[in-house]
Amino acid sequence: MAKWLRFTHQGKTAFGTLEGDTIRVHSGDMFAGAQPTGETVALKDVKVLTPCTPSKMIALWNNFKALAAKLGNPAPTAPLYLLKAPNSFLAHGETIRKPASYDGKVVYEGELGIVIGKRAHAVSEADAPKYIFGYTIVNDVTAAEIINADKTFAQWVRAKSFDTFGVFGPVIETDVDPMTLSIKTVLNGDERQNYPVNDCFYSPAQLVSLISQDLTLEPGDVIAIGTSVGVGSMKPGSDVSVTIEGIGTLANRYE
Helix, strand or coil: CCEEEEEEECCEEEEEEEECCEEEEEEEECCEEEEEEEEEEEHHHCEECCCCCCCCEEEEECCEHHHHHHHCCCCCCCCEEEEECHHHEECCCCEECCCCCCCCCEEECEEEEEEECCCECCCCCCCHHHHEEEEEEEEECEEHHHCCCCCCCCCHHHHHCCCCCEEEEEEEECCCCHHHCEEEEEECCEEEEEEEHHHECCCHHHHHHHHHHHCCECCCCEEECCCCCCCEEECCCEEEEEEECCCEEEEEEEC
């Protein structure tokens, strides 16, 4: 397995592969022939960044059967998605901030994230895995009461794009079968979500293929494949973590 991450060390931004508690530093382009420099650095000595810098994060709605059944939603006939703005992106260990302009419910959504490795436009489902660099962990934070606050316009992007609401990382795992994974979300020590990826309506390969028919995916773009039952609200002062065995744990505090 290869776990890629980005970090700052002694004032410089770099990237590499995580091997235990040691980072093997690389140079070049993470998505196109990165090479080890021979340098290593201890994980404890760096500040972890988001593992890539997406041009966009695409977030799925109603992609899990258990949650659709609970909400009484029909199976989607095509992927249902929105975009989270780049200003929302936040790394592992950083603080999720309550918006100053909003006093309603803020919820966590633990999800698997697909990281695109090369430019994808109108790719087939069979070819889609060639365009997937790896997988990361996402907490798709949402100001839930904003979505339907105006009866004339559902405000999905605003609700999900506040600063710090697009949490992902800490690594990109390049050698894992996504359909064998489960997502577990823990809030203040209590498990709130634990669901399998294989309960999805659209698999990662299907999502990459179908979304790439609509818009071109660029290297580093992230597709958050949706969440399942157990979504709930966070109060300021909460600790929230999302764990996917085989990838790692994304942990943050909400203030």
